Amino acid sequence: MNKPGRNDPCYCGSGEKYKKCHQKIDQAEEREQRAWKEAGRFLHRELLKFARDERFAESFKEVLSFYWDGYYDVDTAEEMSMDEALRFFDWFAFDYQPKDSPRLVELYHQEHRQDLSSHQQETLDKWLEAEPSGAYELVDFEGQTLQLRDFVSGENYEAFEPSGRGSVEIGEVILARLLPIKDILQFSTSAAYLPAAEITDLADKLKQAKEADEEANPGATHAEFMRRNNHLLIHHALAEAKVQGRPPVARVNPNREDKAMQSAAQKITRIRRRR
DSSP: OOOOOOTTBTTTTSSSSSGGTTHHHHHHHHHHHHHHHHHHHHHHHHHHHTTSGGGHHHHHHHHHHTTTTTTTTTTTTGGGGGHHHHHHHHOOOOTTOTTTOOHHHHHHHHGGGGGSOOOHHHHHHHTTTTTEEEEEEEEEEEEEEEEEEEEOOEEEEEEETTTTTTTTTOOOOEEOOOEETEEEEEEOOOOEEGGGGGGGTTTHHHHHHHHHHHHTTTTTOOHHHHHHHHHHHHHHHHHHHTTTTSSSSGGGTOOOHHHHHHHHHHHHHHHGGGO
């Protein structure tokens, strides 16, 4: 809604000037919205820094190649694009389960929650319970609001995406993590997606994985299954890109044009090369 000028009649129909009616209320609501958005941005930055801590270096080395199905390892990590680096660290912080240790986001919560603002604390508390990254079918959209259906569980979600649906068509699949900012779900990082022609046998792969996981982990929840197996979504996308004749990752793209962003991505991963 376009706000009236200070001396214009208030939109509520009271007959008062806007400055004497709803202006202060609206300004307070806008400050509150900014505080929640900034809390999310702050926590994303802090979790990225936390995931780069030297104590996680060995885990980083072990799972980087696993996540990327061999397309990246510790020696080629700095060749990731910015989007690739952010997606990996998002998975590393939220979904990767170290042996005999909490997830990185849980460790961050234990060690740093007391230092956060109330908005940051409430946001982080909700992020602890957030769903793992997954695959979501685009069911419908209106502007920046997307109607999504979990490709595995069938559960429906409504997400807000500032850039809208981008190139994704209804029926295609978005690979993303949904995180709450106050009461609104948003993508944790820039999402990847599967065009209709590249969905192929994804449902069969996930069904087989779920059957195997249920046998190994009786009574596991959907979230537990996805945390153990959502790397399969990335592997499927990489394989389908190769089938379609596209470079699966930036490192093997002879025509990559993201040199400036590449420099920023190198800063994210460089700490790992010191060991």
